[in-house]
Every structure is written in structure tokens, then in C-alpha cells.
Amino acid sequence: METQTQAFNHLLPLDFDNVSTLPDSYAWSTTTLPSDDPCNCMINDCKVSLPVIDIREPDVYDLVRHACEKWGAFQVINHGVPLSLFREIEFQTRQLFSLSIDRKLLVARPPSGVIGYGTARISPFYPKLMWTEGFGMMGSPVEQARKLWPQDHVKFW
Template identity: 45%
Template structure:
């Protein structure tokens, strides 16, 4: 029996093929496709609390002996959390941040050179969870599975080694 692969999940939930990626740096008027309204009674946590009365996103200390359970609760109730005391070197975190800034600051036409296909895993585009919402999210995503070399060469034809080398170094360190 073969194990399911990530692309199988994407086939079951394809991205909206008619969706145009919004260039957030050039928007002057918010299109309806991205206009979210907050309906307080529509959103509540699984514990029944009103979202507007819940505190901030959970911060989980990995040194806490209950970290595993806290992560489970944060996933169930929030879907997001922040980790502290993860022991990832600050310089590596800084390099990841710089690589992300370099990538997402590229002009839209350059990012679209490595656009993810509707059933694909790697590349630039809407974040994969977008298909589960009525409105488009105010974000963009770049997913890397395996080596980023093919994408890096297209994005930075004369300077791709910085992104590719960094990703390789980061992958080997973590």
C-alpha cells in the first residue's frame, strides 16, 4: 500500500483557476474579492468563547514540559501559535527573514515566472488554504518542496546562488 502524497491532497482541493493574484503593492481600491467583513457571532473558538474577547495568539515555550499539549490546544482553538525557546540560532532566523524579504520584494511579473500550477506543490501564488474561504486572502505564498534551484535560477538568473545556497545551508542545519 502506498502512502498518500501531498499533491493528492491538492488535487482534491484545487486553487481557484479564475483567481488573479493581487499585487498588494499597487492596490489603490480594495476589490470586493478581498473585502472581508467581521461578523463576531460567526466566529468563535471551539471552547465557545467569543473571538473578540479572546486574548492574544498563544506563545508556547518549548522548554515547558507541557509544550506538546499546549501546541495541540493552540492548533485546536486558534490554528496558530508562536514558539519561543526553539534554539534556532538568531543569525539563521535573520537570514531566513532576509531571504523572504528579497523574494517577496521582487516585482509581480518576476514572481509570476515561478507561479505554482493549480495542482502543484512548489512555487509562487496564493497560499494553499485560500480555497477554503469565500474571500481572497491578503497574502502571497511561496512554497518550496525539495531544491529551490529551478525557481531561484528563474528569479535571479545572475545571482541565484545566494538564495539556493542559503536554502541548502538552512535545510542542512535544521
């Protein structure tokens, strides 16, 4: 019988606690990415500034579209979200990712899904594996929270 960990092997990030050397499948180099790939700058240690978008700008939609097409990421300012909410989200995120792998696999993302725990969905487009783990969600994560923290999931309502 297959264990839960084996069943979701395609989703598992590198377990840094249990490897003594970096496997070749995770060893990125400057030749791993095309030279015009923005990620290549990080490998070459250059400084890259993401676009900063003021949500109050009248052409915000065009600015977001351009940032997504060129960079794939951007920083938003003047959004009105309280700093206390950001701190709570960071705290809960640390709680989630500090769980054991077996616990996180309770909310594993299926191979064709977009919601749940696993590796980056863009991973198959790159020749090397990524040193990341993620948790994708759409809408409320209350169902996943109920599985992870059966007695303490009320804050996710």
C-alpha cells in the same frame, strides 16, 4: 496565446500598485466570518494572544497539537535558532516579494500543488479573497531560487 500572468490568474494576489479602490471581492467585514472564527477577532480589532510553546517542555507535542487545533498558529521559544538566521531569512523573503509579478510567476504554484508562489491555499474556504501572497516550500527552495536569481542562488544550497 495566453500570457504567463493570465495562465496563473487563480494564484495572483491583489496588485495594490495598480488598483485605486478595493474590489468588493477583497472587502472583509465582521459578517464575512463565523463569529467563533479566530480571524474574526482581528477584524473586530480585539487583542488575541497566540499560544507560546517552550520547545523544552516535556509535553511539547500535546501543546503543539492543541495550539494547531484551537489556533492554527503558535510561537515557539527556546528553539536554539540563531537570530542571525532569522535576519537572513527575513532579508531573503523581502528580496523575493519585492520582485515583479512576472518574475514571481516563474515559480508559480500549480493549481493542485503546494510548492511555489501564489495565494494562500486556504483561500477557497473563505467567501472573500485574501490580501496576501505566499511562497510555499518543502525541503530546499534551491530549484525555485535558481529560476528567480539565475546568477545569485548559491546561498540557497
